[in-house]
Amino acid sequence: MSKRPYVLASAAMSLDGFLDDTSDERLLLSSAEDFARVDQVRAGADAILVGANTIRADNPGLRSRSGPDPVKVTLTVSGKLDAGTKFFTTGDAAKLVYAASAAVPSLASQLGGLATVVDAGDPPDLHRILADLADRGVGRLMVEGGSAIHTLFFAEDVVDELHLVIAPFFVGEPDAPRFVGAGPFPQGRMTLVETRQLGDVVFARYLAGQAVVDHRRLGEAVALADRCPPSSTFRVGAVITDADDNVLATGYSGETDPHDHAEEAALAKLGADSRLAGATIYSSLEPCSERASRPVTCTRHILDAGIPRVVFAWREPDVFVHAQGAELLRAAGREVVEIPDLAAAVRRANRHLPGLAEE
Numbered sequence: 001m002s003k004r005p006y007v008l009a010s011a012a013m014s015l016d017g018f019l020d021d022t023s024d025e026r027l028l029l030s031s032a033e034d035f036a037r038v039d040q041v042r043a044g045a046d047a048i049l050v051g052a053n054t055i056r057a058d059n060p061g062l063r064s065r066s067g068p069d070p071v072k073v074t075l076t077v078s079g080k081l082d083a084g085t086k087f088f089t090t091g092d093a094a095k096l097v098y099a100a101s102a103a104v105p106s107l108a109s110q111l112g113g114l115a116t117v118v119d120a121g122d123p124p125d126l127h128r129i130l131a132d133l134a135d136r137g138v139g140r141l142m143v144e145g146g147s148a149i150h151t152l153f154f155a156e157d158v159v160d161e162l163h164l165v166i167a168p169f170f171v172g173e174p175d176a177p178r179f180v181g182a183g184p185f186p187q188g189r190m191t192l193v194e195t196r197q198l199g200d201v202v203f204a205r206y207l208a209g210q211a212v213v214d215h216r217r218l219g220e221a222v223a224l225a226d227r228c229p230p231s232s233t234f235r236v237g238a239v240i241t242d243a244d245d246n247v248l249a250t251g252y253s254g255e256t257d258p259h260d261h262a263e264e265a266a267l268a269k270l271g272a273d274s275r276l277a278g279a280t281i282y283s284s285l286e287p288c289s290e291r292a293s294r295p296v297t298c299t300r301h302i303l304d305a306g307i308p309r310v311v312f313a314w315r316e317p318d319v320f321v322h323a324q325g326a327e328l329l330r331a332a333g334r335e336v337v338e339i340p341d342l343a344a345a346v347r348r349a350n351r352h353l354p355g356l357a358e359e
């Protein structure tokens with residue numbers, strides 16, 4: 001299977017499962033508190049995707065007040081997109097339009113320098129689109145809909161996480177867009193990991209497939225950092241699993257020597273091991289890309305060990321160096337998954353570091 005970003009689908013629906021009504025006005029389903037949450041989720045995404053019909057219907061800006069704007073992405077078969085819509089005219093982030101082959105030439109000339117138009121095949125191939133996004137450095141993709149797009153993503157079984165909001169009213173119009181239409185959806189139960197009341201709406205967060213395993217193993221890596229001896233550097237935990245999710249080794253910073261990094265301590269227990277070719281390394285912190293204590297970085301150790309998959313919680317902040325572990329690993333073709341939900345706990349475990357005392 002080709003590499004793809006972590007996909008987070010986000011939708012707000014009515015009690016009867018509609019994303020909108022049939023009026024020309026955009027229907028607000030979220031509460032003010034929920035719109036603030038969505039804004040933060042956007043800030044944590046590398047890119048945000050909506051279907052061409054949502055651009056035509058809502059003219060969304062797709063920006064974030066809480067952080068950097070994500071790259072904007074859309075999909076179209078018809079190529080009917082208006083260069084004057086906010087998707088193209090607002091924000092400095094890159095805009096990507098994945099279009100059916102036949103629509104590419106006219107769209108490219110119509111949009112000029114406003115967006116990059118990418119040939120998505122004929123018919124467009126979602127897996128090709130996701131692989132291209134991964135190649136462009138998109139590790140975390142937020143999919144905001146609408147109905148056809150959610151249906152496509154769930155039917156292709158590429159959703160790792162779902163944020164579903166239920167607003168306390170009915171729409172009751174048969175022609176309004178539903179959260180999803182009919183489709184060959186994955187049949188297993190998703191894992192409910194969080195529910196919250198936000199004003200008058202219910203927010204529910206679900207994980208699916210590999211994301212369930214990744215959150216559990218990354219949680220174990222985060223907990224392992226509690227074993228680190230007192231230190232003036234990062235306190236980190238790491239777990240290495242094989243292709244069947246069996247634990248091969250664990251490690252934590254300072255485990256046998258004050259200079260040990262967690263990933264290094266775990267890898268040192270394995271040596272050359274053929275199981276590493278299908279392994280995942282979970283680390284509470286982004287693997288280091290520069291270090292003073294020893295000559296070989298954890299990014300280099302992971303590359304040399306041949307581990308194809310890296311999952312981490314917290315991007316290394318600029319305390320000692322400007323880290324680039326995630327970028328270097330991605331550039332070397334490794335799959336890198338960032339799970340920021342667990343980052344706050346890792347940050348708390350590192351409050352002893354300069355500049356990190358305050359939340």
Ligand SMILES: NC(=O)C1=CN([C@@H]2O[C@H](COP(=O)(O)OP(=O)(O)OC[C@H]3O[C@@H](n4cnc5c(N)ncnc54)[C@H](OP(=O)(O)O)[C@@H]3O)[C@@H](O)[C@H]2O)C=CC1
Binds near residue numbers: 012013027053124
């Ligand atoms: N409440 C909420 O959370 C949200 C609500 N909405 C609502 O959803 C509605 C829009 O949903 P919907 O009408 O289903 O439209 P979508 O936004 O899902 O866009 C569908 C369009 O995407 C393009 N497309 C679909 N499948 C593919 C494919 N395989 N490859 C390439 N392009 C593809 C086509 O564009 P083209 O026609 O150009 O070929 C298609 O018409 C609006 O009313 C909006 O307000 C939207 C987002 C969130």
Ligand SMILES: Nc1c(N[C@@H]2O[C@H](COP(=O)(O)O)[C@@H](O)[C@H]2O)[nH]c(=O)[nH]c1=O
Binds near residue numbers: 028029030060
């Ligand atoms: N109506 C609705 C949502 N609609 C989504 O938000 C987009 C508008 O984005 P922007 O213009 O940037 O604010 C819109 O096109 C659609 O994707 N989202 C939600 O979480 N809750 C809601 O009730």
